[in-house]
Amino acid sequence: MKPIVSKESIVYFGQECYTALNTYLEKANHSKIAILVDSNTHEYCLSLLMSTIEKEYDIEVIEIEPGEIHKNIETCSGIWNALSELGFDRKSLLINLGGGVVTDLGGFIACTYKRGINYINIPTTLLAMVDASVGGKTGVDLGNLKNMVGVISESEMVLIDTEYLGTLPVNQMCSGFAEMLKHGLIQDREYWNKISDLSQLDIEELDQMIYDSVVIKNKIVTEDPTEQNIRKYLNFGHTLGHAIESFYLTHPDKPVLLHGEAIAIGMIMEAYISSQLLSLTEEDLQHISDVILATFPKIDIESKDYQEIMNLLIHDKKNEKGTILFVLLTSIGAAKYNCTVDDDLILKSFEYYKSL
Template sequence: MQSIQANNYKVHFNQNAYEALNIHLKENKYSNLFIIVDNETNEHCLPIFLPLLETDLTIEIIEFESGEVNKNIETCIEIWNVLTELGADRKSLVINLGGGVVTDLGGFVASTFKRGVDFINIPTTLLSMVDASVGGKTGVDLGNLKNQIGVINVPQMVLIDTEYLNTLPQSEMRSGLAEMLKHGLIYDSAYWKQFLDLKAIDFADFDALIYRSVEIKNEIVVQDPTEKNIRKALNFGHTLGHAIESYFLESETKKTLLHGEAIAIGMILESYISLHKGLITANEYAEIKTAIKSIYEDVKVEENDIDPILELLIHDKKNEYGLIQFALIEGIGKIKINQSVENKLILDAFQDYKS
């Protein structure tokens, strides 16, 4: 597969990825190499990766506990301390091997340590391959608020090897699929149509679907790297989805949702809002709702859950001048950003989801 040119870095695929990495290591005089993993990728992915690495550099592995609950500044402090103790300097290289939590947090750690050291992302989940590792967003959660602390800073390269997907449970594959569905809904109706019958998908060709998803995200990001305009399109499903994800993460009585599970709900809700703002047709909404619900189980949202979810919208990073801003679809394959939505319509969307 041909590499994709992003803003000041490339996304390399499968075997080409390791060739590009090893050339990069030979051409750059790094002092040492730190690989950040969580306990899952340390066990399942690091044994795949290390034999493919060609370097004489001293390699140190830094592991933290997996899960969104550990994507916080406390984990960063622990890693910064370890880097300091192990003699990391401005010429060190950090490789983030893992899912979105690892690439987000590891990218932030590298971007801020000694005011920034080089880093490379190697996503190992479907979600991080098509979303988290591409685009330069790094960061951590603040309490239960998603990605409140962070910087936009691009890696030296992103390496996508779909071999790592064989280490994932089906739930993680479904989680990543939500972002692929989103890319179709906001940008490419033909791509969306490919997912309407999952049974018809030839998963031998799944690499091509991943490639197109990365391509779509990259085409949007190169136009607007710092999210002042069209990049906001990528937040479709995320305004309500992130609030739901944060609420379920904080609740002691709710089962924590995977990112894609929450975004799937958000896409249905925000498609309903798009319908009632006259942006999509009833047939388009029915198609979206049916397709998403055929993949993701319904999540029980009680009446007393809705108000605290809505309160979390206040902290959404897209808000401007105190106004909550939505990215809504304007027909399948098109987007309309900076849309204000009244609370009653949001409440109606929740009622429709539950019906």
Template sequence: MNSFAANDCMIHFNEVCYASINEHLKKNNFSKIFILVDNNTHSLCLPSFLEKLETTSTIEIIEIEDGEINKTIETCVGVWNALSELDADRKSLLINIGGGVITDLGGFVASTFKRGIAYINVPTTLLAMVDASVGGKTGVDLGHLKNQVGVISTPQMVLVDTSFLNTLAENQMKSGLAEMLKHGLITGETYWNHFKDLAELSLNDLDHLIYDSIIIKKNVVEKDPFEANLRKTLNFGHTLGHAIESYFLSNSEKTTLLHGEAIVFGMILECYISSELTGFPIETTKTIKNSFLNYYGKVDINESEYDTIIELLKYDKKNEHGNINFVLLEAIGIPKIDCLVSDALIYKAFNFYKS
């Protein structure tokens, strides 16, 4: 798999990763190297990464607790303080090793510390590899509301070492696969058809599918880096999916959903809404629903909870002038942005999901 540039960021894969970063460290006179990890990647990923790193620079490790619940401005304050106490300056480098929480939060910390220091992302989850690795979106949650504070900022490089996937639990792998399914639905039949039988996918299949998924996102982001139009299509399934994820995150009586689990739920709902509004074939919606539920299972939700989830839609980042803007599908590979959807239709979509 060849390296390629996405805007100003080089993306490297597997064995090329370490030759590339070592060459980068030689060329740049970084005053200090800081590595941000969580408690999982500290033990599971950092040792093998450090074994392959060639540098005489001082390396400092900063660890945070894992999980979406820690993707907060308070965690950022802790990391900013650690950088200050460890004498980081504007010529320092921050390497973020972890899933989407680490790459989003670490990118935000680097982009704002002393008005910006260099950073490199090393995504270790499937979700981070195919989603957080490209596009420069950084940031944190505001309470239970997803990604409300952040900036678009480009890392110097992204290192995608798929051997890190061996450290993941099955539910984390499935969570990342959800974003690849989304890429298929918004891009076209050729990529989508790889996922017709989810249960048959193997790790051997994944390397090239990951590469293709990153290419899909790169092509979108390069055309629309600041999400004026085309990049909104990457939010298919996310309008309701993020609201569902936020609701489960904030409700102590609910088991927190992984990002991909919530997005699968959101994609089923938004496929149904597409069938009602934009002519997306209802039989295709039923096929997608059955395939997704057979693989991911069904999330337990009651009709009494619909209104609370709908209320959370007002915080979606695509909203403009008080309108809640959905991304829907006219067909596989033909998304339509800025669609308005009534609460009554969202109710019907939930009931379709439950039926």
């Protein structure tokens, strides 16, 4: 597959990843290299990566605990200290081998350690392949508030090899699929139609589906790298989805939701709002709801929790001057950003989801 070029980075696919990586490592002549993993990618993915590196380099492996709950400044502090103690300088390289937590957090660490060292993302989950590793967004959570601290700075390259997906649990695959569905909903009805029926999908087509999803996201972020306008489209489903994810992340009596599971709920609710405020048809709303619920189990959101979830919306990063701003759909394949929604309609979107 042809590499996808963004403003400052290149996304490689399949075996070409490792040709590009070895060429880069030889030319760059980094003083030291660290590979950031979590305990899962250390066990299941690191050996594959190491087997592809052709020459001997001074490589350190730094491991963190898996999961969104560890995507915080405390984890960063531990890694910054580790890099310092290991003698990493500004000519060093950080390779992030993992899902969205590792690539988001690792990118942030690289951008801030000694005011910036080079980094490479090697996503190992479907979610990270189609979303977290592309576009230069890095960051960590502040308490239960998603990605509140971070910078936008692209990696040297992104390497997407679907062989890493072989050990991924089904729920993690589905989590990534939510972002692929989102890309279709905001930009490309044909792509949505292609992937919306999982029963018709051939696993052999997965590489092409991922490629097409990255093309959609890359086109948007190349035109608007700092999210001044159309990059906001990528937040469809995320205003309510992030609030739901944050609420469930730290509530002692609630299950922790994967990112894609929360965004799936957010997309249904925000599609409902779109049908009430914009031109999304009732037929398309029902189709979106049916497709998402065919993949993602319905979550019981109790009525007594609605207001507490809504209180978290004020922290959404798209907000301006205290106004909560949504991305909504005008149709499948077309979106509008900077939409305001009153509280009564948000509450009705909860009830719509509950009624399905």
